[in-house]
Amino acid sequence: MENQIPVIGRSQPRFDAKAKVSGTERYAADYYPPGMLWGAVKYSDHAHARLKKVDTSGAKEVPGVVAVLTCEDVAGANRVGIPPRPDQPVLADEKVRHRGDPVALVLAESKEALAAALDLISIDYEVLPAVFDSQEALMPGAPLVHSENENNILHKGKILKGSAKEALKECAAVVEATFRLPRQEHAYLETEAGVAWVEEDGTLVMIVSTQTPHRDRMEVAHALGLPPGRVRIMAPYLGGGFGGKDGISVQCFLGLGALHSGGRPVKIWNSREDSFLSSTKRHPATVTIKLGCGADGALQALCCRLFLDTGAYASLGGPVLTLALEHAGGVYRIPHVDIEGYCVYTNNPVSGAFRGFGATQALAALEQAVDMLAVKAGLDPLVFRLKNALRRGEESACGPLRTYSTGIASCLKTIMDHPLWLEVRSWEKDAPPFKRRGVGVAAVLQGVGYGPVVPDYANAKIELLEDGRIRVYSGVTDMGQGNASTYLQIAGDILSQRFGDMEAVQPDTARTLPSGSSSASRTTFTYGNALIKAAGLLRERILQRASLMLMGAAYTELALLPGRVRHIPSGRDLPLGLIASMLDSSEKVCVYSYVAPVARDIAGIDENFRNMGYPHLIFSYGAHLARIEIDEITGEVTVKSYLACTDAGRVLNPQAYEQQVHGGIVQSLGYTLFEDFQVQKGEILTTGLATYILPTAVDVPDLLSIAVQEEEENGPYGMKGLGEVCANATFPAVANAAARAAGRRIFEGPLTAERILEVLAEEHKGE
């Protein structure tokens, strides 16, 4: 592979695969600096309580304990989070607001000393009334999670168009239902981890597993009271992120620890239990939908009410709600919509970013309602969807005109023509004894990038090294999706260099340039666009200097080849190292700043809503089909076949594309069938991987992925974001299949065997 010149559009093993598979790649969790101390956090014993006294004296006496730190040791604002509500303390000061709230940080020589000290921290609480349900939290008189606020609403939003309530009355068919979507844990392989130390000049340095190194730098500096220039953050490859590392996890503990360690490095690596306790989750959601269509099957009106339980702190709850609302109308033209949502504080675990970012929950509900309506109107679910699907140039249910590539109709048609759909009737009829079969489809979308206000830029940086090799400075974390490999593919394609002639520097605030977060289906779109230009500049510089060295050879006589420039007429080769020696140091590095296009007609939109990301301009689309079998004896679901058709523009690397699609489906099959992060009165019941059930290889069928390659004119090589859209359709597709097989629908996820058997039993009651 090292000897290949990467070509855009051709399957390539990932550049990072070998080091990862052979175990040589170092993740943040793999660093053990000499002389390091271990750090760990003492978490709250209550979901909601006033802190009266934190007594650390006993813990400090444990041999091997170096420091026991509380909020009093935090010199800065002691708050993290994004504007307008950076409301999460590094270490709890006045109150604790959920069971995962950190109260003290211990540094010790060994894990044993750490454990002993954590047990000896004695905390005096005044337990406060707490609230654990998003709708109860909205009632007058509900306990306030943040006493300084008037109520528990973190964010609310509305999308109104036409007159939905009246229009519903005119509809030929209307359905109404309430769906409950579960809380999901990211469950990345690498729990939150990192090491930190203070350099001689006072700079705080950390290597940490994060999707947002440049934003972290600002947050850490602000919370701990350091100038941002004195904080350096490095983000090696992540062992998974999925949104769970979009923002601060252990960064401030690492920093605080390093500032109080007597000059020694500090390492923190959360146990799975601590990770479950303290990390953010996918928002549990309650979505009520009323959807109606005319006699011709054209969707007319949608009313939607959406409640998200955001837990104790803001995290990214505001933008998540905004995207949930923006995606609540799905891939359709609907003239009348009335959508309203609330993102509500509770004393539950904090909810935040998770692949799909609110769209997942909204679409899980909508796409089930669409199926219910198709049944009611007597229409084929695919024909019904296709009839209402947006075409480019049309106005979507929830946003402005679709001005760019809009491939949902092609996705739906691809399913329609596929044997898995064409032969479905006979397949359903052939169910073996005690099995019921059903097929389900769903159509989804996902906005690409941040939206209209938060600048969505990337700064690409690429260098010709002294030895003639090419180095790409990646500004955007690679959390496993493979964007770093794609960056090298782009650079190699433009500069005609082999993988073996190139290297990628992972994000480091001291070396790579701010390029936003690894999130929002933007990592290849935004940085890729910047990199194409930067690599083009470097190519031109190389050729220009080669021309000079050849006494003015025309560019047309020069060919850039691996490791060299060839003068075609003479056959003479100039090694790139030689050319590098002829470049001034200011020329060897090329940078390019790219800003993604955003929707312009946003004048009438509520400012708060705009700031939180509404509306998007470019969307990716997908339609999925699932064939499932239900076991009538036990209620177990087996997914037998699965087809995903995706419009994420042109495909740069089919293998990497397919991996993303597969990963999105598998993660969402877990969400659909098994994963239920259970919390009772603020207490986590599924405390680890023995009770929080992730899918295994044998729970997943062969997954078929078809790319509907509509070119996106703004995307690098015509691509658009893929990482999230592939995760949105699985829940509704499988739920629709289950409803067909069982003859009844289950309105609460996940669709466990227990819930399925319950609805099958209801059927017998009626007999």
Added chain:
Amino acid sequence: MKKEFILPKTLEELWEARAVHPRGALLAGGTDLLVRIRAGRADSQALISLDRIPDLRGISTGDGEIFIGPATTHQQLLDDYSVQKHLPLLRQSVEVLGSPQVRHMGTLGGNICTASPAGDTLPALYVLGARLDLRSPQGCRTVPIKEFIEGPGKTVLRKDEILSGIRVPMPDPGFRAGYHKVGQRKAMAIAVVSMACQVWINDHGTVGRIRLGWGSVGPTVKTLPEVEKFLEGRPLSLEVLREAGQMVSKGVTPIDDVRAGAAYRRLVAGRILLRLLDLLRKEVF
């Protein structure tokens, strides 16, 4: 904290090690013990391994029974011809235990001594009438498995004893066997309900003899002699199995936990009898 790890090579060395470390824990595959130690629920000052004692490993046949050393791994059971030939029920239960990794480390003795209500080999061993050798430096006694296990994690093993052998009577030929496990997913799943069955069908198609055992629906494996009696002499038809299933649902004593509710377990414990319709089409041993 210094931890001792001891690898005795004979039973005598094992007794010595236990005398020196009275609070030491016996380690077979460690797939239960290490989990408990990590959770702070077991002592770990000294670990005494059973891995290198030849007397405690391996499978032998004789005297109308199969003798299995407690430190035999699940994978070794799967690979063994006499287990394949005579104890298909045990084999089926091991096939769905954990994952390949767990089956290569975990042992039959460990599964028995853990005495989990969900232990996958236990319903099979109850149905097969397994007897256990409990050995101490003073001597050996043999007890039936259903007297060995007293409750979740509770056995009659004395402090100075180890489980030194599992004796499974060779079943009379002409039987069919099935282990049916319901978990929260298709592999690496703790049983939410399980049922082991061994049945001899008469020439005229009715049940001659049947032995049944359920896991995860009570503190220990549940056997229901009244259900076996009801089935004996009857054909394994849909109606008969439905009726028997209702008796089962009444007879089991499951609890609610984070994995599943009691009502579901109760229902499925009965319905799972319907799997026996498949059994008639299965291989006869």
